[in-house]
Amino acid sequence: MSFSENAWKIFNLSVENYHINDDVDFIIENPYSDSSLEQILYAKNWIDSVQWHLEDIIREDEIDPKLALALKRRIDASNQKRTDLVEYVDNWFFDKYQNIEPKTDAKINTETIAWAVDRLSILCLKVYHMREEALRESASEDHRIKCGQKLKVLLEQHIDLSKAIDQLIFDIENGTVKMKLYKQMKMYNDESLNPILYQKIKK
Known part of the structure; x- marks a missing residue:
């Protein structure tokens, strides 16, 4: 089983x-062993699943403003956890391939393995929910047909993205792509970098 196949299986679970x-x-019940890559991938998708539904809830037209603010801050915190886990996965791969010497003409990919895997995790959620809509009996036939067409595109994207991830791993293993890590360096949650927060501290 390729890495992308295993990741897709974990995300679906x-x-x-x-x-x-x-x-x-609901409290996550991670079925994988501690510190394993599988455990991290499962936790990553669980965060994505929770955040997917938080994004649905916050868009309710008549939502209480105080609840909306609390949800927005919860989503921000979730985004930070998501980023931390993606970077953890990148570090895992970086450690795994640290002894591979890139070729002199090695290329640098536009995204790391883990950020591509992040897209795969989100895609898994899109497939799940689009399939729900394509089969929803309470929806109109036109709605189901349109969602079925969108589902076909998402499934094709799954095939292409999976191939791209496995190809990237293959290229890194063979030295034709150089693996480099760049931290996201998010600023909005940092009291020393967000001017709204650090100006409040000075007062």
């Missing part, structure tokens, strides 16, 4: 397990 309770406050 996470999505299916989340929807057993379909509750953004």
Whole structure:
């Protein structure tokens, strides 16, 4: 089984397990062993699944403003955790391939393995929910047909993205692509970098 196939299997398990309770406050029950890459991938998708539904909730037209603000801050915190886990996955691959000497003409990819995997995790959620809409009996036939067409595109994207991830890993292993890491350096949650926050501290 290729890396992308294994990751897709883990993401699907996470999505299916989340929807057993379909509750953004349900405590994750990670089935994989501690510190394994599988455990991190499952946790990553669980965060994505919760955040997907938080984004749905916050768009309710008549939502209480105080609840909306609390949800927005929860989503911000979730984004930070998501970024931390993606960078953890990148560090895992960087450590794995640190002894590989890139060729002199090695290229640099526009995104790292983990950020491509991040897209795969989100894509898994898109496929799940688009399939739901394509099969939703309460929706119109026109709606189901359109969602079915969109689902076909998402499934094709899954094939292409999976191939691209596995090809990137192959190229790094063979030295034709040089692996470099750049931290996201998000600023909005940092009290020393967000001017709204550090100006408040000075007062």
